[in-house]
Amino acid sequence: xxxxxxxxxxxxxxxxxxxxxxxxxxxxxxxxxxxxxxxxxxxxxxxxxxxxxxxxxxxxxxxxxxxxxxxxxxxxxxxxxxxxxxxxxxxxxxxxxxxxxxxxxxxxxxxxxxxxxxxxxxxxxxxxxxxxxxxxxxxxxxxxxxxxxxxxxxxxxxxxxxxxxxxxxxxxxxxxxxxxxxxxxxxxxxxxxxxxxxxxxxxxxxxxxxxxxxxxxxxxxxxxxxxxxxxxxxxxxxxxxxxxxxxxxxxxxxxxxxxxxxxxxxxxxxxxxxxxxxxxxxxxxxxxxxxxxxxxxxxxxxxxxxxxxxxxxxxxxxxxxxxxxxxxxxxxxxxxxxxxxxxxxxxxxxxxxxxxxxxxxxxxxxxxxxxxxxxxxxxxxxxxxxxxxxxxxxxxxx
Numbered sequence: 001x002x003x004x005x006x007x008x009x010x011x012x013x014x015x016x017x018x019x020x021x022x023x024x025x026x027x028x029x030x031x032x033x034x035x036x037x038x039x040x041x042x043x044x045x046x047x048x049x050x051x052x053x054x055x056x057x058x059x060x061x062x063x064x065x066x067x068x069x070x071x072x073x074x075x076x077x078x079x080x081x082x083x084x085x086x087x088x089x090x091x092x093x094x095x096x097x098x099x100x101x102x103x104x105x106x107x108x109x110x111x112x113x114x115x116x117x118x119x120x121x122x123x124x125x126x127x128x129x130x131x132x133x134x135x136x137x138x139x140x141x142x143x144x145x146x147x148x149x150x151x152x153x154x155x156x157x158x159x160x161x162x163x164x165x166x167x168x169x170x171x172x173x174x175x176x177x178x179x180x181x182x183x184x185x186x187x188x189x190x191x192x193x194x195x196x197x198x199x200x201x202x203x204x205x206x207x208x209x210x211x212x213x214x215x216x217x218x219x220x221x222x223x224x225x226x227x228x229x230x231x232x233x234x235x236x237x238x239x240x241x242x243x244x245x246x247x248x249x250x251x252x253x254x255x256x257x258x259x260x261x262x263x264x265x266x267x268x269x270x271x272x273x274x275x276x277x278x279x280x281x282x283x284x285x286x287x288x289x290x291x292x293x294x295x296x297x298x299x300x301x302x303x304x305x306x307x308x309x310x311x312x313x314x315x316x317x318x319x320x321x322x323x324x325x326x327x328x329x330x331x332x333x334x335x336x337x338x339x340x341x342x343x344x345x346x347x348x349x350x351x352x353x354x355x356x357x358x359x360x361x362x363x364x365x366x367x368x369x370x371x372x373x374x375x376x377x378x379x380x381x382x383x384x385x386x387x388x389x390x391x392x393x394x395x396x397x398x
Contacts, residue, residue, distance in 0.1 A: 011081035011133045014200055027090050028076055031069075032210060034094050038065055038101040039218045043293045045104050047222075050310030060174060061104065062286055064119060067180045068097065071126050071151070073207045077199035079133050079144075086132075089125050096122040116162035116173060120155045127151030143194045150183045150191075185275065192271060201265040208281050209263045212254065215285055219250045219292025226296045238302035238366075245369060246295040249376055253291065253322065256379045257284070260326055260341050264333035277332040284325035290318035303366040312368060316357035319375055323349045340383040349375040 042065065046058040072093065075081075099118040103111035131148035134141050154176055161173040184190050191197050223246050227235070235243075254262075266277045297311025306312075327346040330338065352375035360368040 009083055011079040011083070011086065011129075013078060013133070013196060014080055015196060015198075017080055025076065025082065027082070027087060028073070028207070029210075031072060031090055031094060031097075032214060034097040034101070035065070035069055035211070036214055036218065036221075038097055038104075039215060039289060040221055041101045041104045043218055043222055043289055045107070046290070046293050046314075047296060050314070057108065059286065060177070061107065062289060063282070064173075064177050065097075065100070066282060066285065067177065068093075068100075068119065068122050069211065071123075071180070072129075073204065074199055075126065075129050075147075077203040077207075078197070079129075081129070081133070086129065089129055093122055093125050096125070112166070112169065113162045116158055116169070119173075120157075120159035120162065123151050123158055124155035127155060143191060143196050146194075147191055154179060154183075185271075198269065201269075205263050205265050208285075209258065211285060212257055212262060212288060215288040216250050216254050216292065218289065219295055220247060222292055222296045223247060223250075223298065226299045230299055235299065236302045238304070239299060241303065242298035242301065242365065242369065245373065246298040249295060249373065250292065252376050252380055253288065256376070257326065259380075259383070261329035261333050266332050267334065273332050276328060280325045280328040280332065284322055284329065287318045287322040287325060290314045291322065294318055298369075301365045304364045306363065307360050307365040307368050309361060312360040313357060315372065316353050316360065319372065320350045320353040320357075323353070323375070323379065340386050341379075345379060345382050349379055352378075 042058065042061055045061070046054060048054070049057065072090075096118045100115055100122070103115035103118065105111065107115050127148045127150075130144045130151065132144075134144035134148060157176040157179070158173060161169045161176065163169075164172055182190070185192050187193075223243060227243055232240075266273050291314070294311045294315030297308045297315070300308050300311075307315075323346050327343065330341055334341075352371055356368050356371045356375070359371075
């Protein structure tokens with residue numbers, strides 16, 4: 001494509017283009033890059049605030065950051081946009097995410113104003129992208145115009161929260177985050193009612209897969225940084241064994257996700273299936289972050305001490321939620337009668353993860369880690385065993 005087509009062509013709805021593809025554009029990938037830092041700092045926040053208040057603040061911030069990423073992904077799935085104004089807007093979005101990330105450590109104090117104003121600007125830039133697309137054609141006009149209006153209003157709400165006294169500011173901001181989701185799905189007024197609000201499912205599934213890799217990669221990053229800060233030369237052989245298993249566990253989480261649901265499109269375009277696919281991904285991505293934070297606790301314990309309580313609770317609940325979400329995702333992308341990734345297998349992993357939650361203060365980490373590993377690695381080992389068994393039976397029949 002000639003440079004003029006790339007830099008000066010206005011955004012177009014993908015339904016109006018003769019040839020299109022689901023692949024992610026480099027601008028989107030660069031936008032993902034800043035989320036590496038943002039999620040790492042968010043994970044650090046949770047590590048330093050392992051109580052209930054820190055947990056809920058972390059969850060709220062995760063949802064806000066997720067929507068900042070997801071709304072851009074939805075727009076780029078609907079509209080083909082590579083021109084100069086789009087690139088400048090995305091560059092500015094990257095800067096807003098940098099400021100958001102820098103504000104997280106003190107988000108409950110002086111960092112709040114910077115966080116809220118940067119988030120408001122991020123929402124305003126999303127509104128601008130939709131507002132530009134409203135003139136592409138008459139069919140797309142109402143969708144783009146309504147989305148642009150919604151995000152401009154939300155930007156104003158988030159900006160207002162930057163100047164309100166606490167805790168009112170937090171409640172206003174939380175209401176804005178909830179409104180982001182509601183403006184898509186409310187009956188008769190949400191943008192799901194538009195026939196042209198049909199994101200490219202291949203693009204969305206690829207985006208979710210990339211984000212999962214980013215979040216699990218953060219777990220590796222956190223594990224390594226924690227070990228480096230403590231000193232790899234100063235820890236016991238038991239701790240090094242724990243760290244090794246932590247790294248293998250993160251790889252196993254990716255293995256399990258991509259074998260079951262990663263990069264898979266929803267099996268239908270009905271609203272019920274699409275919403276289940278969407279919400280299940282929000283939850284499973286949240287759990288991936290909590291597990292990554294929890295595995296950093298491997299650095300603080302040998303084989304015979306109990307696992308650090310806060311980290312153990314995060315890891316146990318995180319794994320149970322991960323497997324439950326994966327169960328729901330599998331039902332949205334494949335036949336529910338799949339014998340290799342069965343409901344019974346998921347339920348086994350969930351139950352064992354919750355057993356770890358109950359017993360971890362009473363047993364050495366080698367026991368709790370062993371049970372936790374059983375819950376996770378069974379999700380890989382059992383399907384492989386069943387597949388090999390069936391293959392051998394087929395060979396014998398031939």
